[in-house]
Amino acid sequence: MAEQITREDALTREGYRHACHIMLYGDSSAKLFGKIPIKHIVLMQMRFDGLLGFPGGLVNPSEETLEAGLSRELHEEVGVAVPVGVDNHVSSCLSPSCPRLITHFYIKKMTESELKEMEKAAVATATDHGLEVKTLSVISRVCKCTYKILLCIFLICLQVLGMVRVPLYFLKNGGGLPYFLSHSFISNSRAQLLSALQRCGLLSQGELEKAVRQAEQMRR
Ligand code: GTP
Ligand code: MN
Ligand code: MN
Ligand code: MN
Ligand code: MN
Ligand code: MN
Numbered sequence: 001m002a003e004q005i006t007r008e009d010a011l012t013r014e015g016y017r018h019a020c021h022i023m024l025y026g027d028s029s030a031k032l033f034g035k036i037p038i039k040h041i042v043l044m045q046m047r048f049d050g051l052l053g054f055p056g057g058l059v060n061p062s063e064e065t066l067e068a069g070l071s072r073e074l075h076e077e078v079g080v081a082v083p084v085g086v087d088n089h090v091s092s093c094l095s096p097s098c099p100r101l102i103t104h105f106y107i108k109k110m111t112e113s114e115l116k117e118m119e120k121a122a123v124a125t126a127t128d129h130g131l132e133v134k135t136l137s138v139i140s141r142v143c144k145c146t147y148k149i150l151l152c153i154f155l156i157c158l159q160v161l162g163m164v165r166v167p168l169y170f171l172k173n174g175g176g177l178p179y180f181l182s183h184s185f186i187s188n189s190r191a192q193l194l195s196a197l198q199r200c201g202l203l204s205q206g207e208l209e210k211a212v213r214q215a216e217q218m219r220r
Helices: 007-012 066-078 112-143 147-158 177-181 189-199 205-219
Strands: 017-027 040-047 056-059 089-094 101-109 160-165
Touching: 007 089, 007 101, 017 066, 017 112, 017 189, 040 112, 040 189, 056 066, 066 101, 066 112, 066 160, 089 189, 101 189, 112 160, 177 205, 189 205
Parallel strands: 017 101
Antiparallel strands: 017 040, 017 056, 040 160, 089 101
């Protein structure tokens, strides 16, 4: 369990870096296969390193507020500079995986159409990705460096492979949320997801425990 501190305390500490990430979510009237109500849309992302995490990133509080920095990261990673305020802040903690890093977590509720617009904007960014891959082969021919090296550099710069929706339902044999939870997550983002789902009342305590239990059995 990561050590929790307040936002104010975090900002007075010297020699720490700060990272801000956010769970964007909302209610949905859509149905999976036209019959299973998905009820809520919860967005995470597939990072360049193959881990799941929330959109957001490093913020330097001497240059911008935590919330303005998070908004900037959303613009870079999702294509929309979603406004974020102090009222969206839910927790700050000393990173369990990274020394001298404080991770701040935010939650913001949006409308279904806003979320769908964001998903589209994120795909538009991915279209740039496709274009740039073509440019890469040209650069690699001109500069005589290997395409693979350029692609690695590019993927590290790219950071995000795509937005993903968190399945909040249960299908047969662990399908849905249990399978989702059995993937690998960056830092403590899996714990952030679970506590946010509970805090926002998107799933009951019993449902969350069931999902965690089933995910645990899968990993064995
Ligand atoms: P750069 O452009 O390389 O600076 O990346 P970034 O600013 O987008 O940073 P990134 O999103 O990778 O977050 C910075 C650090 O925060 C990571 O190295 C992780 O240790 C941590 N981190 C990333 N995503 C999450 C998340 O969803 N939750 C938590 N708690 N930590 C995260
Ligand atoms: Mn980023
Ligand atoms: Mn990021
Ligand atoms: Mn960044
Ligand atoms: Mn960056
Ligand atoms: Mn509900």
